[in-house]
Amino acid sequence: MSLSAVHNVLALSILGTEKEHTVFEGECIGQILGMELIRRELGIRTATVGTDNQAGMQALMNPGPGTGRYLVDQVIAGIEKITRTRGERQIRIYWTPAHEGIPGNERADREAKRAAEGKETRGIGIGGLAGPLPVSKAAIVRRQKKMLKKEANDVFTKSPRYERMKAIDPNLPSRKFYQTAKGLPRKHAALLFQLRTGHCPLNAYLFRFKKIESAQCQACQQGDETVKHFLLECTAYRRHRAKMYEVVRPGPKAMQTLLSDPKAVRVLFIYITDTKRFEEALGDMLLHNETRKERK
Ligand SMILES: [Zn+2]
Known part of the structure; x- marks a missing residue:
């Protein structure tokens, strides 16, 4: 399964809806899980990770403050774990502008649908993600703003x-x-x-x-x-x-x-x-x- 698609599954199965979490968090979770999958595949020498998450890639090089910082730290910890246990292993992370043409993507889409239908449970026991994440402040603020805007719009258009x-x-x-x-x-x-x-x-x-x-x-x-x-x-x-x-x-x-x-x-x-x-x-x-x- 491609990493870029993994976050679809995870955003739904671990995080819940976008009402509580940001896409960025979903992307980070995808990367955390991806690193854990790579770590478990002991035969792999070089792992190539494709992601469409530019913000996440930038955060890896220069983790800023922000509400998702603790997740970025976990991605970095995941990378360090892989290179520490087997020094000769290499991870290449590159940006793919779209998911199309990536093997495993269809499977990831299917899984994402299952998750959306509630067939997946929240929480997953690998990559240090033992339970549901705390609700994101950024997502709450965004949802609140969206609601206010809609409300103001409704009041106005009915006047x-x-x-x-x-x-x-x-x-x-x-x-x-x-x-x-x-x-x-x-x-x-x-x-x-x-x-x-x-x-x-x-x-x-x-x-x-x-x-x-x-x-x-x-x-x-x-x-x-x-x-x-x-x-x-x-x-x-x-x-x-x-x-x-x-x-x-x-x-x-x-x-x-x-x-x-x-x-x-x-x-x-x-x-x-x-x-x-x-x-x-x-x-x-x-x-x-x-x-x-x-x-x-
Ligand atoms: Zn006049």
Whole structure:
């Protein structure tokens, strides 16, 4: 059985599921067991071990801290045991990028399936692996993160706001937006988020919450002052918008680009400053490295 395939069996039969352990641990267990198999084959002079575990190979040369360190130590101990008992024996470990074409791999796959069906018991008595391993901290943290992300995703996609925001950014919840917002001063990030959600101090929103008498845009008197109207339609800001369209292609995706793309966001804040629409409430909305001179 090839060593690279052994870990499949072991990850399932010794470790349990990936909820409790990392693939790296499984790979290390495979190597520990492999070394033990080699040690028992007294007739073997040179053993060649193929593994697709680059991290494990690197760890053998330079074992870092990390939660699987105790397993790496066991692999090294296994290698030392082989060379100590029979000094003339050689072990060559090489990296194979895939399992295909390695004799024994099919057998290993069969065994892995058996293990997955629960036909193997946990714990194995060789290579110093007498019982189940302690649960991996890294695996627990990873599982927790995955669960949180899924939960946040579920809550968000079921919220009524989702449909509206999806029109702006179909990839929501968007990592890209958070990356864009993270690089902005707080005031800018907040306004950007408000524009994306529609919850911003423009007349259409203020009217909905009965803060003002009319939803109409006071700059052009030609329609409700929605985010779309303010950004793309208002004729009062036509001149300012022309500058924005040098970076953002006008059209149905313009809103999406303006409110998500980091390059476009810069020009968006120039537009916002030029229109003076939020000046009273928020002051100057130019980003620090934009100067007024540059905008002429
Ligand atoms: Zn208008």
